[in-house]
Amino acid sequence: MENIQPNDVLAKAEFLRNNLSTGFRDEIVKSLYSEAEKIARRAVKTADNKKYDFDQTVDRLVTSPIVGLPIMVILLGLVIWLTVSGANVASEAIATILFSFGDLGKNFFNQIGAPWWLTGFLWDGVYLGLAWVISVMLPPMAIFFPAFTFLEDLGYLPRVAFNLDWMFKKSGAHGKQSLTMAMGFGCNAAGVVATRIIDSPRERLIAILTNNFVPCNGRFPTLIMLATVFVASAFPAALTSFVAAGTVVGVVLIGVAFTFVMSWALSRTFLKGEASAFTLELPPYRRPNFGRILYTSVIDRTIFILWRAIQTAAPAGAIIWLLANIPYGDVNLARAIADWLNPFGLLLGLDGVILLAYIIAIPANEIVVPTMMMMYMGAGMMIDGPSSNAAIFDLLVHGSGWTMLTAVNLMLFALLHNPCATTIMTIYKETKSWKWATISVVITLGLGFLVTFLTASVARLLGWT
Amino acid sequence: MYYIVAGIVVAVVIFLPRMGLLALYQTYRAAQAREKVEDALKHLLDREQQGRYASPESLGGTLDLPRAKVMTLIEDMEEQGLLESRGNDLHLTAKGERWALHVVRAHRLWERYLADEARMPLNKIHGEAQKREHSLTEAQLNELDAALGHPTRDPHGDPIPTREGKLNRAEGMPITAWQVGDPARIVHLEDEPALAFQQILAVGLRLGQDIRIIEKTPNRYVLSDGENEYKLAPAVASNIHVAALPESEMLKREAIPLFELIHDQRGEIVILDDAVQGFTRRRFLDLGLTPGTVIYPELKNFFGDPRAYRIRGTLIALRKDQAAQIWVRAVDK
Numbered sequence: 001m002e003n004i005q006p007n008d009v010l011a012k013a014e015f016l017r018n019n020l021s022t023g024f025r026d027e028i029v030k031s032l033y034s035e036a037e038k039i040a041r042r043a044v045k046t047a048d049n050k051k052y053d054f055d056q057t058v059d060r061l062v063t064s065p066i067v068g069l070p071i072m073v074i075l076l077g078l079v080i081w082l083t084v085s086g087a088n089v090a091s092e093a094i095a096t097i098l099f100s101f102g103d104l105g106k107n108f109f110n111q112i113g114a115p116w117w118l119t120g121f122l123w124d125g126v127y128l129g130l131a132w133v134i135s136v137m138l139p140p141m142a143i144f145f146p147a148f149t150f151l152e153d154l155g156y157l158p159r160v161a162f163n164l165d166w167m168f169k170k171s172g173a174h175g176k177q178s179l180t181m182a183m184g185f186g187c188n189a190a191g192v193v194a195t196r197i198i199d200s201p202r203e204r205l206i207a208i209l210t211n212n213f214v215p216c217n218g219r220f221p222t223l224i225m226l227a228t229v230f231v232a233s234a235f236p237a238a239l240t241s242f243v244a245a246g247t248v249v250g251v252v253l254i255g256v257a258f259t260f261v262m263s264w265a266l267s268r269t270f271l272k273g274e275a276s277a278f279t280l281e282l283p284p285y286r287r288p289n290f291g292r293i294l295y296t297s298v299i300d301r302t303i304f305i306l307w308r309a310i311q312t313a314a315p316a317g318a319i320i321w322l323l324a325n326i327p328y329g330d331v332n333l334a335r336a337i338a339d340w341l342n343p344f345g346l347l348l349g350l351d352g353v354i355l356l357a358y359i360i361a362i363p364a365n366e367i368v369v370p371t372m373m374m375m376y377m378g379a380g381m382m383i384d385g386p387s388s389n390a391a392i393f394d395l396l397v398h399g400s401g402w403t404m405l406t407a408v409n410l411m412l413f414a415l416l417h418n419p420c421a422t423t424i425m426t427i428y429k430e431t432k433s434w435k436w437a438t439i440s441v442v443i444t445l446g447l448g449f450l451v452t453f454l455t456a457s458v459a460r461l462l463g464w465t
Numbered sequence: 466m467y468y469i470v471a472g473i474v475v476a477v478v479i480f481l482p483r484m485g486l487l488a489l490y491q492t493y494r495a496a497q498a499r500e501k502v503e504d505a506l507k508h509l510l511d512r513e514q515q516g517r518y519a520s521p522e523s524l525g526g527t528l529d530l531p532r533a534k535v536m537t538l539i540e541d542m543e544e545q546g547l548l549e550s551r552g553n554d555l556h557l558t559a560k561g562e563r564w565a566l567h568v569v570r571a572h573r574l575w576e577r578y579l580a581d582e583a584r585m586p587l588n589k590i591h592g593e594a595q596k597r598e599h600s601l602t603e604a605q606l607n608e609l610d611a612a613l614g615h616p617t618r619d620p621h622g623d624p625i626p627t628r629e630g631k632l633n634r635a636e637g638m639p640i641t642a643w644q645v646g647d648p649a650r651i652v653h654l655e656d657e658p659a660l661a662f663q664q665i666l667a668v669g670l671r672l673g674q675d676i677r678i679i680e681k682t683p684n685r686y687v688l689s690d691g692e693n694e695y696k697l698a699p700a701v702a703s704n705i706h707v708a709a710l711p712e713s714e715m716l717k718r719e720a721i722p723l724f725e726l727i728h729d730q731r732g733e734i735v736i737l738d739d740a741v742q743g744f745t746r747r748r749f750l751d752l753g754l755t756p757g758t759v760i761y762p763e764l765k766n767f768f769g770d771p772r773a774y775r776i777r778g779t780l781i782a783l784r785k786d787q788a789a790q791i792w793v794r795a796v797d798k
Contacts, residue, residue: 017615018627023713025614026737029750030757037777056763059780065767162782166768169784175771199744200584276584277745277787279752282764282773282780 055285062159072160075151076252081245083144084224088241090139098131121321129317132370133309136221141305144217145186145297153288157182161280169275171260172267174203176280177210181259184214186301188419189426191216196430200276202267205436208427210262212419212444213255217305218365222414223248225369229393230407255415262443270439308422312364319360320374334375348449349409349456353400358413363421368414376400405459409452416448500599502542504528506565507572509548509557514632518554563630567606570626572598573619574609580620581613581743587620613743620742622673637706640686641699645678648715649707661701668695675710713739717792723760724772724788731761732793741790753777754791 021027062071102123109119151157157179165175176198184191191211198204215223227247232240267273323334331339334356342352357371376395396402418441419427428437479486508527512519525535539555542548547561557565575594579585585593601609607628610616618624626632637652651674654665670676670688679694680687686702688695697705709715713736720735734756737749753776754760763780764773771784783791 026746026750026755030755033753033755033758059764059773063764063766063773065765065769069767158782162764162771162773163766165782165784166766166770169770175782199748274586275784275786277748278771278782278784279748279787280771280782281752282782284780 051284058285059159059282062156063162068163072163073249073253075156077245077249079144079147079151080248080252081241082147083140083220084228084245084248085241086143087139087224088228090142091135094138095131095135098135102127102131117325120325121318125318125321126314127317128374129313129320129367129370130310132317132373133313133366134306136225136369137218137309137366138302138306140220140224141217141302142298144220145301146293148182148185149293149297149301150288152182153286153293155283155285158280158282162282165278165280167260168263169278171263172203172271172273172275173206173263174198174200174276175278177203177207177259177263180207180211181214181256184211184216186217187305188212188214188216188423192423192426192430202271202273203276205271205431206263206266208430209266209436209440209443210259212423212440213258213262213415215252215255215415216365218309218420219368219414220248221366222369223251223411225392226407226411226414227251229389229396230404233389233393251411251415254412258416258447262447309364309366313367313370316360316363316367316371320371324375338375347456348413348452349405349459350413350452351401351406354406354410354413358417361420362418365414365420405456405464409455412455413448413452416444416451418445418448496599501528501530501538502545502547503564503568503599505538505542506547506557506561507568509555510562510565510569513557513562518556520553520555524555566626566630566632567603568598569632570610570628570630571601571606573623573625574606574613574616576619576621577613577616577625577742578609581745584744587740590620616742620740637708639703640678640688640705640707641703643678643707645681648675648677648710648718650675650710650714651705652708653706655704655706658704661704664701665697665704668697669693670695670705675714676707711739720792720794722789723774723783723791723793724785726760726762726793726795728762728765731759731796731798733796734758734760735792735794738790738792745787749787749791752781753779759796760791760793 062068064071105127106119106123109123160182161175161178164178168175168177177195179197180191180194183194188211191214192208195204195207195211198207224244227244228240231247232243235243320334323337324332326333328336338352338356340352341355345351345353345355353372353375357368357375360371361368373392373395376399396406418424424437424441427440428434431437477485480488482488505524505528508524509519512523521532521535521539524530524539525532528535528538530538539548539550542561543550546558547564549556549558572594575597576590579590579593580587610628616625624632640649643649651670651672654662654670654672674690676688676690676695678686679689683699686697686699688697688702716736717738721732723732723734726732734754736756737746737754741749758776760774760776762772763775764782766772771782772788773780773782774788
């Protein structure tokens with residue numbers, strides 16, 4: 001016994017291994033399970049189980065071949081309707097308060113005799129940018145996230161993956177991609193991180209590259225504003241919120257369609273391959289824990305994302321103010337750049353200001369609408385924002401030459417355009433490759449340009465504008 | 466002045482050891498040459514395992530090389546002590562065989578890895594393994610072997626050589642010693658005498674076929690694979706070596722794939738298909754899909770695929786492709 005060398009042990013192991021049956025791993029797991037079952041039988045008593053029957057009934061309903069998919073769309077619509085109708089009121093209230101506080105600050109600066117550029121830079125630039133972002137983003141997030149977290153906590157989301165998996169399989173992707181898309185509604189960067197749940201590297205890359213086709217919370221305000229101001233204004237006031245929500249749902253579904261098409265295209269070009277194994281556990285439904293829902297949705301998500309938006313909105317506000325106040329020839333720098341971009345913008349059915357807004361908004365999409373508004377309203381000298389939907393409509397259509405085409409194409413562009421800087425960085429971190437980060441930008445931006453160009457051309461050919 | 470600097474830069478780019486263009490080109494050429502030698506070795510080994518010897522013609526055909534280049538290659542390999550020509554036959558030396566087995570081992574381990582862990586489709590793995598088999602050292606190969614859990618067969622069922630260079634061939638016995646009626650798999654066809662070998666091939670029997678003896682008289686053997694019948698003289702039949710079907714194959718005969726269960730019909734898992742290995746098998750086992758467990762389909766969605774199955778109280782969704790790899794036996798509630 002005393003002189004056993006490590007090599008002897010290895011040799012013995014080698015010898016024994018050759019005599020093992022091939023299925024010994026299966027046998028090990030099998031014995032573990034049968035032992036666990038034995039213990040469970042001794043320790044656990046199953047009485048008449050109402051919860052189990054209830055779960056089964058719900059499951060049969062939400063995955064039902066007939067009503068399963070409609071229930072899904074209705075739930076999505078419900079969440080968006082709650083967000084749209086609730087956020088409208090709250091946004092106006094917050095805007096009024098924040099803007100009046102801004103006036104106070106400006107007056108105070110004027111009274112103590114601060115130079116005009118300091119007042120302008122701080123209050124018309126940095127502060128106004130912040131005020132806009134908070135009033136535009138906070139209410140939708142404060143409604144959307146808790147509603148969404150509720151569905152998540154309930155255990156409904158895996159059922160969505162179950163319902164949609166067939167379509168993902170046909171596109172050469174993984175059913176769990178629908179879970180990462182659901183995360184994308186909150187934040188695309190979070191959606192990209194969530195793709196870690198997909199085991200196959202190929203399918204995970206597909207999920208990463210297409211996540212941006214789900215409009216994130218930073219882009220919802222743009223969609224909601226356009227849907228309310230342009231689409232819903234054509235309907236009676238009582239229907240406004242329903243029409244707006246319906247429009248946003250429509251845009252989201254278009255995004256989902258693009259996700260499938262792009263996944264399909266990717267798995268036939270860059271990421272060739274067959275759908276891999278799919279196993280998904282459908283956990284039992286749980287009574288949502290309201291305290292935790294509020295905590296995760298308000299602290300982890302709303303405050304976190306709002307803080308990120310504020311960090312980018314303040315410098316962006318400053319940049320907008322600077323661009324608007326640095327003279328360039330007869331006009332200011334912002335106008336000059338916007339004019340220079342205008343021909344290209346018009347080709348896409350947009351305009352120069354929108355493109356400039358998207359360039360400034362690369363760090364965070366949330367500030368697209370505020371930037372546009374500021375530039376339309378005389379570039380940075382805005383005292384207070386347009387207070388009602390009618391005023392916004394007036395500003396955009398009569399003041400800035402918008403048409404229905406501009407609104408539709410902006411919605412499409414908001415859905416398809418490049419990921420924000422945070423998401424691009426996250427893609428780089430998750431894939432460890434600039435190649436995929438670049439491809440994610442090329443695909444989305446290319447598609448954004450292509451689709452808006454096509455709709456604009458078709459609309460012009462048919463004489464709709 | 467500038468010309469001198471430019472000249473130096475160009476010279477460095479070309480002649481820099483290891484990184485220069487010339488060095489890169491030499492590395493590339495060396496890799497190409499090595500690949501050719503290794504492919505030739507594989508061909509020789511392959512032939513020897515079939516009981517024949519390779520010839521310059523067969524080698525040229527396999528490597529797709531003109532005759533002159535084949536002859537140079539053979540000369541080079543003879544010089545390196547990898548093969549010996551005897552007449553038109555090419556024999557592997559001990560050294561050549563060891564190297565050939567290394568390459569075969571690399572190829573089959575790669576196939577195992579690509580199929581199990583990278584989860585590449587089965588029709589893609591051969592080509593990919595072909596590209597990768599030349600690049601691993603002995604030590605790296607041993608690591609790969611250990612990481613994969615020392616597999617004994619590649620995804621096509623061919624044995625993987627051990628690290629000592631042993632190729633465990635399936636053990637069989639002449640079919641004349643086999644029981645009438647028992648299913649068997651052809652594991653070897655003896656090619657001496659050649660006349661018998663030709664006759665076996667002529668009736669349409671091939672390696673790997675699953676057959677059983679349905680009639681055995683002193684004058685003839687009648688074999689069947691379920692569709693066709695093959696009649697042979699006993700002397701010829703004794704050149705067919707058979708072995709029992711793998712246990713999994715026997716179990717599958719009594720079972721149906723999981724996706725064939727109708728709604729709410731109970732099934733007891735018999736076995737996981739041998740085709741499922743590595744990552745997917747571990748996942749199946751982790752989910753509790755172990756033999757003997759009762760499972761039944763509970764939910765079906767709009768598209769009919771995937772379905773959700775109840776197992777040990779949990780609900781697990783499986784695509785039809787996965788459910789096809791789990792073999793069950795229908796049981797009563």
